Amino acid sequence: MSFIYTASIFIYISYNYDKIYFQKNYLSVMSVFANNLKAQVLNRMKEKNLGPIELEKRAGLNRGAATNIIHGRSKNPTLETISSIANVLNCTIDELLEDPEKTVIKAVKKQDIQYETLIDLFYQVLDHTVLCIKNLKQDLSLDQFLDVLKEGYVYSLLKNNKQVDKKFIEWIIDKNANLY
Incomplete structure (x- = not known):
């Protein structure tokens, strides 16, 4: 590589550093917002027993907007x-x-749940999740498994009177297995 070529790259980067840095961080922030939005919409749709098509109709959105x-x-x-x-x-x-994790933390603090209850419920969700994966013969990646575990735990903790919702966990496993 020639000195002139290297110097011109260096000059380009130094003049455009702020712009490159901003674009990189902007994309990172937008990705976080997109992930939060996705998780919140899914959770709230589940609470209201809404599918994506029904959500789009009620919101007056184009077909596929919520699905995307x-x-x-x-x-x-x-x-x-x-x-x-x-x-x-x-x-x-x-x-x-x-x-969504901040939402969960706020809700748990409001309920003043004892530590023992949190741990017992976590182990119950873990046991049922592993059992369901075996019974349904699903292959999940580690990320998918942890997503299922987290969603099942949070749902059981906040929405199901601190009891394992076995149908919900089976649904999450099926949903995650079909995403990839």
């Missing part, structure tokens, strides 16, 4: 789309973009 968010294909939905979804799901835009 749910499947991670829409990384930068419009504010109008997010607002319409929030209205149907009876929440704010901020709540849809909030990290």
Whole structure:
């Protein structure tokens, strides 16, 4: 590599560093928002027993708008789309973009749940998840397994009176196995 070529790359990077850094971080932030939005929409749809097509109809969205968010294909939905979804799901835009783990932590703190209950429930969810994966003969990656475990635990903790919801866990396993 010639000195002139190397020097011109260095000059280009130094003049454009802020722009490159901003673009990299902007994409990273947008990815976090997209993941939070996806998780929040899925959780709230489950709570309201809504499918993506029904959500799109009620929100007055084009076909596939909610589906693209749910499947991670829409990384930068419009504010109008997010607002319409929030209205149907009876929440704010901020709540849809909030990290689901922060939502869980807030809810657990409100319930003042004892540590022993948290641990016992976790082990019950873990046992049932492993049993279901074996019975359903599903091959899940480690990430998929951890997603199933986390979703099942959070749902059981917050939505099912601290009891393992076996049907929900089976549904999550099936959903995760079919995503990849």
